[in-house]
Amino acid sequence: MPEKKNIVITGATSGIGKALCEHFAKDNIVYAGYRNEKLVEGLKSISHNIVPFYIDFKQIDSIAFAANFIKVKAEHVDCLINVAGCVVAGAIENIDIKKIKEQFEVNTFGHLDFTQRLLPFLDGGRIINISSKSSFGIFPFVSPYCASKRALDIMFNSLLLETHRDIKVISVKPGVIATPLWGKSIEENKENIDAAIGFEKELDYMLDSARKNETYGLDVMEVVKVVEEAAENPNPKSSYTVGWDAKLAEIVSKLPQDWINKLIKAGMKAKFNRAKQNRLKEQAVSENTQAV
Ligand SMILES: NC(=O)c1ccc[n+]([C@@H]2O[C@H](COP(=O)([O-])OP(=O)(O)OC[C@H]3O[C@@H](n4cnc5c(N)ncnc54)[C@H](OP(=O)(O)O)[C@@H]3O)[C@@H](O)[C@H]2O)c1
Structure with missing residues (x-):
């Protein structure tokens, strides 16, 4: 039997992250990041190979604690999969600037901070970021989200180009996937939606699409398949898209x-x-x- 790898996954309690935990914990030790204590038992029940750890990218101190926890437990990390994410949406004219900063804290700076701390333990391993088709930067009314994913991709591609370490860095850019992200986005953006006076028609359309996406998006396993390829292929590509909509966004961009x-x-x-x-x-x- 091949030796179990140490895999670290943030955003492990829902959607894509949870599906990745279920997949990788069959044969590996998975360090699974959560921000809500109530979801820890659910993580543990997936497999005895799951080791939950607390990380909330809005609580900056938790990033160092989480990295230290993993260093002590794991000694070496074979694969870090940065999944955690949220969406800030609305009309850019009137989204509170604090919310835009938070978007970058969660989707961009948090991942970079956490990754920097784990880099010495990642030699010979790989980093896989769950970016988005939004990284191609062509979607209005979700520009904070697009920009946070683009910034993530730019900085991690720079890491790939600059590093003297033996580390592969891969960006996976899914299109619309059926996960709870869409419902959460509606809840979390209520203030921005109410503030978007004059854009009611546009935001109505966005809300309607978000509701449909949660049900009619691609199955989460499509992302798992691509991440598995990125994790296993001896010569992975630096960027993968998932779904025709992501491919189209790439072409248009x-x-x-x-x-x-x-x-x-x-x-x-x-x-x-x-x-x-x-x-x-x-x-x-x-x-x-x-x-x-
Ligand atoms: N769904 C799509 O269509 C789609 C498409 C392209 C890219 N993506 C990306 O895929 C990733 C996973 O999204 P998903 O669709 O699986 O959504 P999801 O089901 O909402 O999962 C998001 C995960 O991130 C965690 N999270 C959110 N804010 C966090 C914070 N401040 N600190 C730490 N963890 C936090 C969530 O924790 P809780 O469980 O506590 O909420 C959850 O575990 C995200 O980066 C998203 O941008 C999604």
Whole structure:
């Protein structure tokens, strides 16, 4: 039997991170990051190979504690998978700047801080970041999220280019995946949505899409398959997309900025108008039903 590897996964309590824990804990020791105590038992019940550790990227001190915990327990890390993430969305004109900073704390700076601390233990290993198709930077009304993922990719690609260590760095960029992220995003962005006066039509469309994405997105196992490839392939690519929508975003992102903007504006106009017409139809049906 091959020796068990030490794998560290943040954001292990839900969606993609949880699915990765379930997959990798079959044959490896998985250090699984949580921020909510209530979810620890659930993590432990996945496998006796799971070692939960506390990390909350909004609590900066917890990052050093978490890295120290792993250093003491593991001695060597074969694979660090940075998964934890959240979404800050809204109209960029009026999103509170504090929320935008928080977006970067969780999706970007936290991962970099944690990774820097574990680097001496990662020699011969690999770092896999769960980035996003949003890293291609073409989506309005989620620009803090896009920018946080782009910044993550830029800094970790720089790490790959600069490091003297034997470490592979890989970015996995999923498109829409069916996870609880979408519902959480609606909850966590209520303030931004209320503040977006004049953008009601646009945000209505965004909310409607988010609700659908949670059910109709790709299955989380599609991400697991790609991460497995990134973790096992002796010569992994530095960037993988998951899903046709991520591939399309990559292609579009290569066009000149003005062309991208024209495409996005035309797409938005069509989608927002369609959403408005659907809403009017639904209203009419409901009014007719009430009249009957
Ligand atoms: N779902 C998609 O369509 C999609 C697409 C592309 C990329 N991604 C990326 O995939 C990653 C995982 O997302 P998911 O879809 O699996 O969402 P999810 O089900 O909401 O999982 C997110 C995980 O991150 C944790 N987390 C959130 N804020 C944190 C913080 N401040 N500190 C530490 N942990 C925190 C969550 O903890 P709790 O369980 O306590 O909430 C959870 O374990 C994210 O980086 C996301 O950006 C998702």
